[in-house]
Amino acid sequence: MNPFAVNALICARYFLRKRRNRRRRRYHVHPILVERLLEGEFCKLFSRLQEDEEKFFDYFKMSIRSFDELQARLHDILKHSNMFRAPVQPIERLAVTLRYFVTGETFKDLHFSYRLGASTIGEIIKEVCKKIWTLLHEECLSIPNSQEGWLRIAAGFENTANFPNCIGCIDGKHVRIICPKYSGSLYSNYKKFYSIVLLAMCDCDYRYTYINVGAYGTDSDSNIFRRSSLFTKLHNGEIILPPPKPLPHTTEPLPYMIIGDAAFGISNKILRPYARSNLTHKKKIFNYRLSRARRYIESTFGIMSNKFKIFHRPMNTSLPNTIAIIKACCLLHNYIRERDGYRIQDTLTVLGFDQSLNTNSNNSRSGDTIRDKFSNYFVSPAGSVPWQDTCIF
Template sequence: MHRRKLDNVGETMTDMQKQEESGQFQNFCRMAPEDFDHLLSLTSEKIRKSSTNFRDSIPAYDKLAVTLRFLATGDSYESLMYFTKMSKSTICNAISEVCAAINEALQDYAKTPSTEEEWLSIAQEFNEKWNFPNCIGAVDGKHCVIQAPINSGSDYFNYKSTFSVVLMAIVDANYNFIFADIGCQGRISDGGVFRNTSFYQKLQNNELNLPNDQSLPGRQQNMPFVFVADDASEKRIYNYRLSRARRIVENAFGILSAVFRVLRKPMLLQPDKASLVVITCVYLHNYLMKRKASRKLYNSPGMMDRIEDDVVIPGQWRNMDRLSSFLPLPNTGRRHTLQCENIRKEFSDYFNLTNILPWQNNIA
């Protein structure tokens, strides 16, 4: 087997896997070798330490590898210790250090649109791919289960009688996160979680540069651009189209927890470190979705829900949902203003009157 040096340190087990053609490396780190190298180049300066007369430093390569392995499996530090030959405290420090470096390095992979043109581009893709005009994002949240925080009382105690931090996110038409907020206590309701985000504050202060209202195709009334979320409706066609557009964020969460299995079991971490781990998974999701070499490895055929002959075929990630500690937010019911009801009615009328999808004629 070909041997090489890394950071002036001898060959590591992960380096050996990288030379194999069996796919071991992709399974180990959940990405193609070339994208691992690219991510290493983006983070190495921040995670590399100098060796001393008493001890050789741990290579940046190894720190990144063990962090990705932790995110991919959720294995305990003790389990990781046996094959990395690092101590538990070293692994703990390395994971926090590397996660922070990844988040800083991948900022451009998960940016909220800042111009009207960027929002309009998202709206165009929602209309072309999911037949939902004037839509600029799908919103949802998840409870990420953690161990009971020290001296936290009931702050993180959620409706499932577990402890959690909440991930609130907005996703575009291509399953990419365009906003994510993590860290809100599990006891807070879904509406309260959203109101606590920086996104909500900017929305309230008109600081998002959203496009001006425009009419739906073939209609006269000007309509605002909207974010879709989980909500019931008595209108079958409207509800189908709403569900179809909202399914994007559900699938993004699904593949996130299917690949980064640290989200599928209670994290034995305090809230701040758990939040750091979760947001790192979000950044890596966008990174792998946009990298040519890893895209098919990350989002393999059949992983996402798909529609064939107007029938929804569940994605493979749904087979893992029962084991997940990545819990949905409860629907606590909402009171809608008259303005919201009018917006919903206009969308409902549009979907019922525009014969875009052939099966609509068969709905009673």
């Protein structure tokens, strides 16, 4: 017999047997999912939640007014049509996404409560995150584009943190992830877990003014900052900062500065604390005053992670989706903060994040000079505060 015919018969027999042994799908749509419009959590609970402002806030971590405004703005771009089955409505898509952020549950958990397929929930969350970023990032999360905007931020830090000429606090935080395939040790940080870094800057109202998401867990804050668009714009003069101004009750102008922790290299744009060895009284006072102002970025991370429990566990989505989720959470944090404020207990702990590693020891001579002038001011009668001496011992 022709060998080609033999091979064809063998292949035909193999595929026929495989087809017979293939497990047939019992349902086109599982009966549990068919009952979504009657038994799903959204249909049974949402209308009841709207009758109680406090319960609604506990469920979605935003007020009814803020939710209604957000879903109204997203309605048209989240609307789908389907000739064969009823599509998931925009308001339910938003509700599922927010509940995923708030609870930190897996797609499988939400699959049983909302009566939606796990893969469908994954696609919904991915789409909603991207639409939220596209629609709102210019409005709710952007660097000030005028000197007046920077001056408002500086005035806030001077009034609330007693730190003049400060235009923001910057820090990096590790967000836990499941190790991406074929990534080796790129995402393994110094604490021996896998992460990507969220580098963020905030104002004194616990709002993000800049974020950079997705750097490897092995990267240091300083290196991430040097590769960021914020660093590029600062050094290219694309960001319009106010001219140097004398500190209160002094005459020598000093530039407006961003404050960070010891992980950042000091420069004429960044102030960092003095090294902890052999600290003089003046240096201790400066470190205390800088730490007192820098707590705003720690509190901002804490408010967001305590609001969105998704940061309390490793994110098990693909890397692009994880980045989209983090960006959407940062934006929603600002959106909620501007409309609903915050709860003071949310500022007391920072859960779901870990400090980035200090791997940079570069010093700038001009940055050292500026830092020394700030430290001299903080121990002078013009710049000291009554309680500072009791806080450093």
